[in-house]
Amino acid sequence: MFGFIYPNEIEVNWGLFIVLYPYLTGLVAGAFIVSSLYHVFGVNQLKPVSRLSLISALAVLLVAPLALISHLGQPLRALNLMWTPNPVSAMAGFGYIYSFYLIIVLLEIWFMYRKDIVEFSQTRTGMAGMGYNILTLGAKDVSPEALHTDHKVVTFLAILGIPSAAFLHGYVGFIFGAIKANPWWSTPLMPVIFLLSAIVSGIALLIVVYAATCKIRRRKIDFDCLMAMNKYLWVFLIAAFVLEILEVIHMAYEAEEEWPAVRGLITEVIPVSYFGVQLAPMVLSFFLLMLARKGSVHRVGRQFLTILSGSMILISVLAMRFNVVVGGQLVSKSLSGYAKFHMPLWHEGIIPTIGFLVLPFVILAVLVKVLPPWFDTEEALEPKAERERSLGEEAEEELAPDLWGKIANTALSWIGLGGLSRGD
């Protein structure tokens, strides 16, 4: 703490869990948009991730409210938001918007997988077969007409899902942007900034998840798909960066009474996480993604640069959420000083936060077992994996016991570029 802050501002009321919520819903909205790029806008290169994106969106969506509810002073009263909502509160719509969106995602996944579920219910035995039987909800008609209807419903839900995803996340931006008491939050640009960074983070998530799953499953990365994601990430990155900067430049140029306090925040209080972790990776990724699309660069390098940019953007957007949520509370409303943020270990601290960040991937690992999102063809197998298969060893089963070891090896091989050259 330095300067003067109001005595009640010593405690930073919205901590890491509230940083997580916009981060997680942002990933959801972004991942959903990727799936819609394929289903609605016919970007066919994205087919390999069209199902993975929806499954990932669901995995993250399920975790998002946990962070919010754990943050409440009275978590058992959480549903009061739905029983007794205050219609003029920007926060009161949360439960309804979230539930509506969850239903859309679940429905879209169900219709998308219905054919597979019916097939699994007939081919799998025991508990698994029973489980799939229940998942069919009794709808076992897989005639061409029925599948055509499924397809139409999926397209409709994907269209409906775009404004819903935008609303889910833009709305989170509004919760912050509509607080006139906070100079760092209060801007009508906030919902748009949130939405664009959400799309950026969602595409980045898919790049990383897709690359990681390919690596773990020893499948070749679909180069066109990766480059398509590269292109969309790049376009949305520019828009996100421009708006984030525009907000600050506008504030600086108008130089109203709150500007010195905001300038102090970004230059003295959070300069590292603002310039270093939020903005610098955006600028760097902009160039790296561009470089990755140059035909003269080796394909392995192009893949590496795209995946690297995706990873950097994931960190950058997390920093952005932190800088908005926590940063905004560090500026005293007296505009005369700054509060200090204590990052605890346990209570709303680093360890449960990491838990909430890992949990979606655990859920995702389960979901891809139940509803495999892959579109595999035999030639997509990496040569080495193919050899192992011919030896009679099922590659995936061999991988399962030491998954984390493999992930670590994968990460290491990326750094050394060794693993990727094999696939090319």
Next chain:
Amino acid sequence: MENGVSRRRFLTLTGKMVAAGMLVPLGSLIGLSNGARAAAPKTDWPKVWEGKQWGFVVDTEKCIGCARCVKACKEENGVPMDEEVYRTWVERYVETGNGVSIDSPNGGLDFPPLGSSTKKQFFVPKLCNQCENPPCVQVCPVGATYRTGDGVILVDAARCVGCRYCIQACPYGARFLHPKTHVADKCNWCYHRVSKGMKPACVTVCPVGARKFGNLKDHDDPVTEIVEKERIRGLKPEKGTKPQVFYTGLDEVVM
């Protein structure tokens, strides 16, 4: 035969108990608990509010920074004395010749002695402004905070979910999360006292009369006279909240 009757009674009773057991949690969802609360002696609030519009005047020229108000407030309203949360506090402004230095150590309870400066130095007591256009009421997602008919913002501790959105929305830093109850808390002008005709605790203990409380609808009330005759201003008028704490002798440096 006797046996059969008692068995039937037993079964009926059990059935009733099970039904009641199922109803209790259901009832809490649909507001049975509210019904139970209403069964207590009922206050006719519109009648209590009739002809009343509470207002608060702070005379910054009179305040000596003794912080008796801060202490009295914490004791009266069950705000933990050793926690850094305050329903009211006192700020000190000292002109250093190189800008104004502001502080409020422990809400003003721990002011070190003032230096003997010839330059400007003064105290400003702060509390909830009971805004006519309160952002905290607007943002509360469950309607746990509301404005009474006589112009005081209250928090229903039984409804508040502890999301702290109201704390973010208050431009004055008047709200905090109560460390014991884990719900939002703030000054309510000692509503439990004023609705019984008493003054707020801070007004009662102020030795110099820097804090005044009265009914703005009563034109003979000393507070109303100050509001109507003297030059007053509320804090942060640009926020459009229409604060109902009126300051006299306020320096422009005070935010």
